[in-house]
Amino acid sequence: MANxxxxxxxxxxxxxxxxxEKSAGRKLNLLLVFGLLLLSLIGGSLxxxxxxxxxxxxxxxxxNALKEERALTETNKRLRLEVATLKSYERIEKIAVEELxxxxxxxxxxxxxx
Amino acid sequence: MKKKxxxxxxxxxxxxxxxxxxxxxxxxxxMFQLQVLKKEKLYKLAAQQQYxxxxxxxxxGIIYDRNENELAVSIEVDSVYAEPKKIxxxxxxxxxxxxxxxxxxxxxxxxxKSAKSFEWVQRKxxxxxADEIKARRLPGIHFLKENKRFYPxxxxxxxxxxxxxxxSKGLEGIELQYDALLNGKQHIWMMERDAMGRxxxxxxxxxxxxxxxxxxxxxxxxxxxxxxxxxxSQAVQKWGAKGGMAIVMEPKTGKVLAMASYxxxxxxxxxxxxxxxxRNRAISDVFEPGSMFKTFLAAAVLDERIVQSSDSFYxxxxxxxxxxxxxxxxxKYGWLTFQQIIKVxxxxxxxxxxxxxxxxxxxxxxxxxxxxxxTRLGLPGEARGIVHHPRYWSPVALDTISFGQGIxxxxxxxxxxxxxxxxxxxxxxxxxxxxxxxEKGEGIQTFQPERVKxxxxxxxSKKVIALLKAATEKGGTGEQAVPQGYxxxxxxxxxxxxxxxxxxxxxxxxxxxxxxFAPVEEPRIVVLVVLDEPRxxxxxxxxxxxxxxxxxxxVLPYLNVFPKGTLVVKNEMETPVRxxxxxxxxxxxxxxxxxxxVVMPDLTGLSMRNALSRIEGRGLIIKVSxxxxxxxxxxxxxxxxxxxxxxYLKFESPS
Numbered sequence: 001m002a003n004x005x006x007x008x009x010x011x012x013x014x015x016x017x018x019x020x021e022k023s024a025g026r027k028l029n030l031l032l033v034f035g036l037l038l039l040s041l042i043g044g045s046l047x048x049x050x051x052x053x054x055x056x057x058x059x060x061x062x063x064n065a066l067k068e069e070r071a072l073t074e075t076n077k078r079l080r081l082e083v084a085t086l087k088s089y090e091r092i093e094k095i096a097v098e099e100l101x102x103x104x105x106x107x108x109x110x111x112x113x114x
Numbered sequence: 115m116k117k118k119x120x121x122x123x124x125x126x127x128x129x130x131x132x133x134x135x136x137x138x139x140x141x142x143x144x145m146f147q148l149q150v151l152k153k154e155k156l157y158k159l160a161a162q163q164q165y166x167x168x169x170x171x172x173x174x175g176i177i178y179d180r181n182e183n184e185l186a187v188s189i190e191v192d193s194v195y196a197e198p199k200k201i202x203x204x205x206x207x208x209x210x211x212x213x214x215x216x217x218x219x220x221x222x223x224x225x226x227k228s229a230k231s232f233e234w235v236q237r238k239x240x241x242x243x244a245d246e247i248k249a250r251r252l253p254g255i256h257f258l259k260e261n262k263r264f265y266p267x268x269x270x271x272x273x274x275x276x277x278x279x280x281x282s283k284g285l286e287g288i289e290l291q292y293d294a295l296l297n298g299k300q301h302i303w304m305m306e307r308d309a310m311g312r313x314x315x316x317x318x319x320x321x322x323x324x325x326x327x328x329x330x331x332x333x334x335x336x337x338x339x340x341x342x343x344x345x346x347s348q349a350v351q352k353w354g355a356k357g358g359m360a361i362v363m364e365p366k367t368g369k370v371l372a373m374a375s376y377x378x379x380x381x382x383x384x385x386x387x388x389x390x391x392x393r394n395r396a397i398s399d400v401f402e403p404g405s406m407f408k409t410f411l412a413a414a415v416l417d418e419r420i421v422q423s424s425d426s427f428y429x430x431x432x433x434x435x436x437x438x439x440x441x442x443x444x445x446k447y448g449w450l451t452f453q454q455i456i457k458v459x460x461x462x463x464x465x466x467x468x469x470x471x472x473x474x475x476x477x478x479x480x481x482x483x484x485x486x487x488x489t490r491l492g493l494p495g496e497a498r499g500i501v502h503h504p505r506y507w508s509p510v511a512l513d514t515i516s517f518g519q520g521i522x523x524x525x526x527x528x529x530x531x532x533x534x535x536x537x538x539x540x541x542x543x544x545x546x547x548x549x550x551x552x553e554k555g556e557g558i559q560t561f562q563p564e565r566v567k568x569x570x571x572x573x574x575s576k577k578v579i580a581l582l583k584a585a586t587e588k589g590g591t592g593e594q595a596v597p598q599g600y601x602x603x604x605x606x607x608x609x610x611x612x613x614x615x616x617x618x619x620x621x622x623x624x625x626x627x628x629x630x631f632a633p634v635e636e637p638r639i640v641v642l643v644v645l646d647e648p649r650x651x652x653x654x655x656x657x658x659x660x661x662x663x664x665x666x667x668x669v670l671p672y673l674n675v676f677p678k679g680t681l682v683v684k685n686e687m688e689t690p691v692r693x694x695x696x697x698x699x700x701x702x703x704x705x706x707x708x709x710x711x712v713v714m715p716d717l718t719g720l721s722m723r724n725a726l727s728r729i730e731g732r733g734l735i736i737k738v739s740x741x742x743x744x745x746x747x748x749x750x751x752x753x754x755x756x757x758x759x760x761x762y763l764k765f766e767s768p769s
Contacts, residue, residue: 056314063305063313077189084184084266089340107598110671111726112682113738 166307171261173553174282175296175329177275177289179336180369180548186275186289186381187264188282192244192257194235198228200254207252211235214246226254237280238262263289269378271339273394274332274370274493274546277381286392288330288546290494295550298327328558329551333369338362338669342372345664346643350376353648353657359395359525360661362669363640365533365631367563368542370491370526371639371669373397397489397496400522401625401644404609405459405591405654407518409582409629411468412456413535414479416577417570420470423453423581427466434462439510441465456581457590459606461517468516473504476512482569483531484541485523491544499523518609519619529642531569532629535578536603536637539570579603583634595628595659597667599677603637604630604662606654611647623647628658632666638673641665681726683736714761716751717744722765733757742767 085091096102148156177186194211201207204226212219215236225233238260239247247255263278276287284293305313342360350358355376362372375395379387393399415421432446443460455463468476480486486501500522507515514520526544534541543564550559570578582603586592591606607627610619627644631637643658643665651657667677676682712732717725725744729736737760746764749755 056308059306059314060312062315066315067313074190077187080184081187081189081264081266084187085264087183088267088270089336090268090270093340093344107667107677108679109723110676110680111723112676112680113685113722114682 164306166305166313171259172300173298173327174261175327178331179334180332183336184266185271188261190259191238191262193237193260194239194247195256195258196226196233196235197231197254198226198233199231201226202253210250214243265381268380268382271334272379272381273375274334274373277384287493291492292330295328327553331548333546333548335371337672339372341668342665343374345661346374346376349661350645353645353650355645355648357395357646359644361396361525361529361642363529363533365536365637365640368544370544370546394495396525397493400497400499400524402609403518403523403528404607405517406605406607406627406629408456408464409605410483410531411464411516412581413570413578414476415467415471417574418471418475421452421467423577424451426451427463429460429462436513437509453581453584457585459591464516465513468512473507473512477504483534484527489526489530489544491526492546497524499527525642525644528629529640533640534569535575536631536640538572539568539575541566541569591655592628592659594655595630595662597663599679600632601634602630602632603634604628606659608652608654624652626652626654626657628654628662630662632670633675638675639669681730683738685738711754711756714749714751714753714755717747720744725763734759734761736761738763738765740765
């Protein structure tokens with residue numbers, strides 16, 4: 001009977017030590033899990049926001065690219081028109097005859113190369 | 115006491131509950147109002163903010179020639195408009211605009227003062243003008259994109275192509291005929307916008323939106339058209355004529371390769387020309403064909419075997435009276451064979467031949483050749499010509515129609531009918547549109563040559579061709595139509611024009627024409643040339659025949675039909691020139707007997723033309739490779755070669 005306290009103490013000590021360790025570990029675990037969860041949540045939402053920003057960014061880029069495409073197509077058409085205008089026979093003939101002093105060959109002067 | 119003790123706490127709770135409930139009801143009501151009652155309107159308002167609408171100007175297809183050279187192209191240009199209410203300084207704005215656009219400031223001021231909320235200032239301005247106006251940043255002045263049609267070759271083939279009005283609507287020619295196909299549909303490009311109004315693509319973009327406009331590829335060939343126009347305009351100017359027309363057709367297929375009407379107009383500024391210059395004379399003008407028509411008389415009588423080319427007729431020494439009419443020849447003739455009648459173009463002879471075939475049979479052939487009905491070649495404004503039924507012919511009509519008086523035809527009808535003769539008697543439907551392609555250039559519809567009917571037998575066609583060939587030989591009316599190195603067949607025509615004021619035929623106003631085809635053995639082109647009221651001379655053989663010759667001379671080499679005597683040399687780019695000393699091992703080459711030897715000249719450094727003309731005529735077989743100047747020759751200079759030996763020339767351009 002002199003030992004019950006001791007024993008009890010002992011027991012409690014043992015028990016306390018054990019439970020403290022246990023609860024501490026559990027708390028740590030819980031904290032870890034919670035922390036991870038929070039982190040992943042934050043990370044996830046950050047990622048989500050980032051991806052949305054990216055989508056919007058690309059949206060702007062696409063819309064600019066489309067505008068550019070239209071402008072370039074128009075420029076291309078304009079240039080093609082210019083080529084067609086420059087290729088006009090009337091103009092070429094004028095340059096050939098007036099500036100370059102070329103003359104049309106007589107039938108006998110033509111040699112055909114096949 | 116009991117009654118007086120009011121539980122204020124409860125009352126407050128009830129009051130606040132009521133208040134909250136009331137608020138709730140109000141919110142609910144507002145929600146109902148916004149989400150249900152005003153839904154449509156708000157959606158629209160939101161869409162207006164969230165979506166940018168860019169109206170895409172409807173595109174218009176391109177018109178190409180048969181080698182896909184652009185003849186009509188649309189590009190986007192700016193149109194300037196004003197919102198008069200937003201303009202700050204009307205006078206200053208008007209002056210600035212007028213100085214850039216080079217117009218009357220008064221006119222613009224009127225427009226800017228208008229009470230309307232939208233007013234065009236100037237449509238379709240040049241890019242330079244637009245940039246200048248944009249740089250000034252004038253308040254209330256804005257731009258809209260519109261399509262403008264450009265014709266890069268200015269007047270080339272303008273009558274066939276036609277033109278479009280300010281609203282991209284075809285008004286003439288192909289532009290009118292194929293207006294619905296050429297024009298795309300109006301699209302609106304919806305794009306989401308952010309709060310700043312910048313465009314942003316979040317969903318599917320406006321990709322693969324088809325426009326459904328079509329491109330048109332014509333049978334007209336830019337080169338042939340150019341040649342035809344140049345020659346025609348030169349002749350019209352030379353003879354001081356009122357106008358003219360020319361058609362070039364491919365007889366085998368019915369393709370119209372060129373179609374020109376003079377005076378020309380520039381479709382880029384069609385408003386600066388008189389409407390009568392817009393008229394496509396080749397299909398819209400009817401005229402009496404004159405002696406050209408004897409061709410079809412010949413076809414009819416030979417096909418019916420009533421008359422042979424060698425049969426003789428008495429030509430009454432130039433004056434022949436029948437009923438109330440007297441028919442004259444330009445020279446006095448006695449007895450002529452039918453062939454000679456065609457050759458010298460005797461009207462009296464022709465009417466005597468016509469008397470043999472009779473009205474009804476002749477009329478049947480006229481119908482067969484297509485006179486009196488539209489050829490339906492696919493251009494608007496085609497005339498039918500005037501061919502009455504024989505029932506209504508006056509007694510002398512048969513005689514006069516035989517030489518092309520008392521009947522009216524169009525240029526295209528004559529070209530088609532002559533093509534039938536050139537094509538072994540088979541009449542082909544003429545056409546100007548080769549194919550229709552979609553916006554990517556892939557063919558949707560291709561038009562094939564369409565055979566209409568066999569008008570005369572092949573045998574007859576050969577006989578007629580022989581007659582027409584004789585008419586262009588020495589002593590014939592069409593002598594001046596023959597180009598050097600080719601054989602052709604054709605017929606001249608000179609018709610007095612009907613005097614619309616005095617009635618009857620005019621003494622001094624003529625239509626002079628020539629129609630023919632070349633080369634005679636295998637006709638590649640049929641050409642018709644008609645000049646309206648030439649001065650100085652009126653004979654088709656003098657006025658129109660040289661135009662025919664000039665056109666044929668330039669067009670046939672382009673179609674790889676070369677005049678006789680042309681030196682044709684083979685370019686053996688692929689086969690390397692053999693090395694020194696090695697004799698060419700070609701079996702066909704026979705070594706001469708040593709009697710005809712020539713000394714090989716030094717050709718190094720000469721141009722191809724000079725080199726070839728130096729060794730031409732020495733009996734050598736010439737083979738060339740490359741371009742430019744001679745850099746190597748085999749056999750070497752000074753070597754003795756025999757006739758029939760192969761001579762290799764290697765050319766290289768100095769660059």
